[in-house]
Structures are given as structure tokens and as C-alpha cells.
Amino acid sequence: MNVTELTRELVSIPSYEDETAAGDFIETWLGREAGGDATITRDEVGNVIARKGEPAPQTLALVGHHDVVEPAPSQVQDEGESSGEYVVDERDGRLYGRGTADMNGAVAAAMLAFVEADPTGELVFASFVGEEVGGVGARHAIDAGFAPDYAVVGEGSTGYSSPGVTDVAVAHKGRRGSTITATGATAHASEADAGENAVYRATDAVGIVRNLERPAVDVAGDRLEGSVVVTEIQGGTAMNVVPDRCEITVDERTVPGERAALERVEGIEGVEWTVDQDLPPMQCGDEGFADAVREAASAAQPGTPEHVTKPHATDAGWLADAGTDCVVCGPAEPGEAHTDDESVSIEVLERCRETYRHVAESWPQ
The missing domain is CATH 3.40.630.10 (Zn peptidases)
Structure with a gap:
């Protein structure tokens, strides 16, 4: 054959x-x-x-x-x-x-x-x-x-x-897919200071992601560069409610030996980072x-x-x-x-x- x-x-x-x-x-x-x-x-x-x-x-x-x-x-x-x-x-x-x-x-x-x-x-x-x-x-x-x-x-x-x-x-x-979860406290939008806005915390995390250094390595005459991209964001329940939860997904393309420092987002109060998939x-x-x-x-x-x-x-x-x-x-x-x-x-x-x-x-x- x-x-x-x-x-x-x-x-x-x-x-x-x-x-x-x-x-x-x-x-x-x-x-x-x-x-x-x-x-x-x-x-x-x-x-x-x-x-x-x-x-x-x-x-x-x-x-x-x-x-x-x-x-x-x-x-x-x-x-x-x-x-x-x-x-x-x-x-x-x-x-x-x-x-x-x-x-x-x-x-x-x-x-x-x-x-x-x-x-x-x-x-x-x-x-x-x-x-x-x-x-x-x-x-x-x-x-x-x-x-x-x-x-x-x-x-x-x-x-x-x-x-x-x-x-x-x-x-x-490689590829590392992860989720950033921001939590807060709900409140009526007319009394916003009574709550903790999870979307604001999430956008602070987005700011960190946008400014992360992208890892890179030289291989076979090529510059193999990683990337970190926020791909989805979801939060809130109604127009007049301060949201108590917001989730962001991140697509990261990894390179041998280095990873982007995504763990930095956990320095924000109420923010957790979870790795969902990690293909080396x-x-x-x-x-x-x-x-x-x-x-x-x-x-x-x-x-x-x-x-x-x-x-x-x-x-x-x-x-x-x-x-x-x-x-x-x-x-x-x-x-x-x-x-x-x-x-x-x-x-x-x-x-x-x-x-x-x-x-x-x-x-x-």
C-alpha cells in the first residue's frame, strides 16, 4: 500500500x-x-x-x-x-x-x-x-x-x-488560557459608594495585563515572541446595580523558558487568577x-x-x-x-x- x-x-x-x-x-x-x-x-x-x-x-x-x-x-x-x-x-x-x-x-x-x-x-x-x-x-x-x-x-x-x-x-x-475573576459587593447604582464595583477591579487587572512584558526567545535565527491578550469580559446583572462579579479570559502564547507575570493581577484586592489550560x-x-x-x-x-x-x-x-x-x-x-x-x-x-x-x-x- x-x-x-x-x-x-x-x-x-x-x-x-x-x-x-x-x-x-x-x-x-x-x-x-x-x-x-x-x-x-x-x-x-x-x-x-x-x-x-x-x-x-x-x-x-x-x-x-x-x-x-x-x-x-x-x-x-x-x-x-x-x-x-x-x-x-x-x-x-x-x-x-x-x-x-x-x-x-x-x-x-x-x-x-x-x-x-x-x-x-x-x-x-x-x-x-x-x-x-x-x-x-x-x-x-x-x-x-x-x-x-x-x-x-x-x-x-x-x-x-x-x-x-x-x-x-x-x-x-505554547498556550496558557486563564481566567481573572474580580469580586466586589453589590449595591443600588444610586448608592454606588455602598458597594464595591467588581468591573472597576477587573479593569484595573486589564490595565496590568496590557502593560505586561511579553516573553521572547531567540531560536534558529527567529525571534519567537509570546503574547498576552484579554479576549472576553463578562460582569454585571442590570443597568442599575453595582456588579459584585466580573470575569476576564486571557489568551497567552508562551515561549520556551519564560512566562508573562500574570500573577501580578492578584495584587489587586478582590482579584483571583486561575489557569484553565496550559499547553507547553x-x-x-x-x-x-x-x-x-x-x-x-x-x-x-x-x-x-x-x-x-x-x-x-x-x-x-x-x-x-x-x-x-x-x-x-x-x-x-x-x-x-x-x-x-x-x-x-x-x-x-x-x-x-x-x-x-x-x-x-x-x-x-
């Missing part, structure tokens, strides 16, 4: 909200194609993990995820025997459908590379569930002892340095590994790949946070994921398959 056929099979399987069928397919396919060379496991949350090769001091993993975001109506078959399956179209050298770019195409390339490679040591394939909802699968696997020394995560890295070139991302931003950033700590993956990517394509950075959080953040040296290298291009006409280049899928296989056969050194 070639990478186009395997991608078509994977993409056609509904995997929004319930990834079971996609996991079943991956597990069965690996069991059949890898034969007795690999050990395939399926954990209680649905992650599929396969291992082959001789145990070595260092382990390399090819990592992806088989969940997707909600498809558009046009991306789902609505009649006939295939009703409910996801639509997959091929035209102009690309595959179109939910999950082609993010990221069943990369999962298919990694599955084939895993089966075909003659690794230098232990090679691991992992496809996680729940990446789109905060890295549920990756976090579960890490808590259960999943700890490769190195990982190539197949999220998109194509078209960053120049159009059509599959680069190697050596760092990406990633930075590869092994230049030799990053160079080796870039060399493999260069050998697989006519263009010249570069080390780049990504603005989006991926499962590489969770792995890096747990001690794995990661890079991101995959077929998706900026702007393709999560769109109603999501697509991926077939040529680039083949390129990634070859890149993954080459890395597996040359690393660890």
Missing part, C-alpha cells in the same frame, strides 16, 4: 469525538504489515504504540495523532453505503478531506516508515488520541511511562521557509538531532529545508516537557488545518515518508 492509499483509508474513518475506529484500523494495519517484527499495544484511552528493533540506550519515536476537529457538512458522506464516512477527494496532486493535513497524512507516512525502516536501535511509532482537546492521549502515555529520548512529531512544517519546502521546526509556542511550548535541546532530521528532509526533496519555529502548540510540547528532544516535521502547510477545504500534497506525503524512514535508519547515531 502506498502513502496515498493509506492516507485515504485513514481520512475516511470518522475520528471526531470518537477515535476508536481509526485506532482500530491503525492497530490492525500495523499488526498485519509489521508482522512479528513489532510489538503493538493499545492503551485504555486509545493510543496506539508500536515498537521494533533492538533495545538501545536511546529510543527514537515517530509521533502523530488520529483525532480530528469537527468536519464541515461537505466533508461527510450523507448518502449511500458510505454515509457517515468522511469524504476524500484527489485532484491536482492533492488529497482533500478532514484530517488530510492535520494529521492523518503524516500518520500514514509514519506508519509506512515504521514498517519499512531497518532502525539503528529501538524505533517507536505512536499515534495519540485527544491532541485537539489538550493533548489527552500524549499526557496519558507520558504518565504511563512513555519516554523516548528523541521524537519526530509529524505536525505541519511545510512552507515555512519558502513555498513547498518541508522544513524542520525546532521550537514552537517546545524547544529542541539537541542540535545534532535537529541537524540529522534536516539532512534527512533535504535528501528527500529538491528544496533546501531550514530550521524554523512554529506559532502553534503540539504534542511535542508535552513530550519536551517530559524530557524528550523533539522536532516537528510534517506535510501540512500554514492555513490548511481545520479548514472546510483542508488538503495535503501527495508529493510531500511521499517526501515525509522517506524523511521519517531515513531518520529511523540513521538515528540514534
Whole structure:
């Protein structure tokens, strides 16, 4: 089976909200194609993990995820025997459908590379569930002892340095979402001094957020800058009532090693700060590994790949946070994921398959 056929099979399987069928397919396919060379496991949350090769001091993993975001109506078959399956179209050298770019195409390339490679040591394939909802699968696997020394995560890295070139991302931003809650004391608006206005306290907090220094770090010749943005505010119950509660949500894009000092808002009376989601950033700590993956990517394509950075959080953040040296290298291009006409280049899928296989056969050194 070639990478186009395997991608078509994977993409056609509904995997929004319930990834079971996609996991079943991956597990069965690996069991059949890898034969007795690999050990395939399926954990209680649905992650599929396969291992082959001789145990070595260092382990390399090819990592992806088989969940997707909600498809558009046009991306789902609505009649006939295939009703409910996801639509997959091929035209102009690309595959179109939910999950082609993010990221069943990369999962298919990694599955084939895993089966075909003659690794230098232990090679691991992992496809996680729940990446789109905060890295549920990756976090579960890490808590259960999943700890490769190195990982190539197949999220998109194509078209960053120049159009059509599959680069190697050596760092990406994380995301911390939080809530600032201001409380006060209610009163009639005609006697405002009898209360404590929670909206005023909240706007004082907004002032602090607006003036916070944004963390930044230099990586691969880029200035990777974080951001802190107030995105929602809600408070008050009526036009003539002093509000006793006001909530603000904050979207913060984090960078490796630094965070904005949002805790400063708690210096205001009646204000609390709560972290709701914290997706960690990633930075590869092994230049030799990053160079080796870039060399493999260069050998697989006519263009010249570069080390780049990504603005989006991926499962590489969770792995890096747990001690794995990661890079991101995959077929998706900026702007393709999560769109109603999501697509991926077939040529680039083949390129990634070859890149993954080459890395597996040359690393660890």
C-alpha cells in the first residue's frame, strides 16, 4: 500500500469525538504489515504504540495523532453505503478531506516508515488520541511511562521557509488560557459608594495585563515572541446595580523558558487568577538531532529545508516537557488545518515518508 492509499483509508474513518475506529484500523494495519517484527499495544484511552528493533540506550519515536476537529457538512458522506464516512477527494496532486493535513497524512507516512525502516536501535511509532482537546492521549502515555529520548512529531512544517519546502521546526509556542475573576459587593447604582464595583477591579487587572512584558526567545535565527491578550469580559446583572462579579479570559502564547507575570493581577484586592489550560511550548535541546532530521528532509526533496519555529502548540510540547528532544516535521502547510477545504500534497506525503524512514535508519547515531 502506498502513502496515498493509506492516507485515504485513514481520512475516511470518522475520528471526531470518537477515535476508536481509526485506532482500530491503525492497530490492525500495523499488526498485519509489521508482522512479528513489532510489538503493538493499545492503551485504555486509545493510543496506539508500536515498537521494533533492538533495545538501545536511546529510543527514537515517530509521533502523530488520529483525532480530528469537527468536519464541515461537505466533508461527510450523507448518502449511500458510505454515509457517515468522511469524504476524500484527489485532484491536482492533492488529497482533500478532514484530517488530510492535520494529521492523518503524516500518520500514514509514519506508519509506512515504521514498517519499512531497518532502525539503528529501538524505533517507536505512536499515534495519540485527544491532541485537539489538550493533548489527552500524549499526557496519558507520558504518565504511563512513555519516554523516548528523541521524537519526530509529524505536525505541519511545510512552507515555512519558502513555498513547498518541508522544513524542520525546532521550537514552537505554547498556550496558557486563564481566567481573572474580580469580586466586589453589590449595591443600588444610586448608592454606588455602598458597594464595591467588581468591573472597576477587573479593569484595573486589564490595565496590568496590557502593560505586561511579553516573553521572547531567540531560536534558529527567529525571534519567537509570546503574547498576552484579554479576549472576553463578562460582569454585571442590570443597568442599575453595582456588579459584585466580573470575569476576564486571557489568551497567552508562551515561549520556551519564560512566562508573562500574570500573577501580578492578584495584587489587586478582590482579584483571583486561575489557569484553565496550559499547553507547553517546545524547544529542541539537541542540535545534532535537529541537524540529522534536516539532512534527512533535504535528501528527500529538491528544496533546501531550514530550521524554523512554529506559532502553534503540539504534542511535542508535552513530550519536551517530559524530557524528550523533539522536532516537528510534517506535510501540512500554514492555513490548511481545520479548514472546510483542508488538503495535503501527495508529493510531500511521499517526501515525509522517506524523511521519517531515513531518520529511523540513521538515528540514534
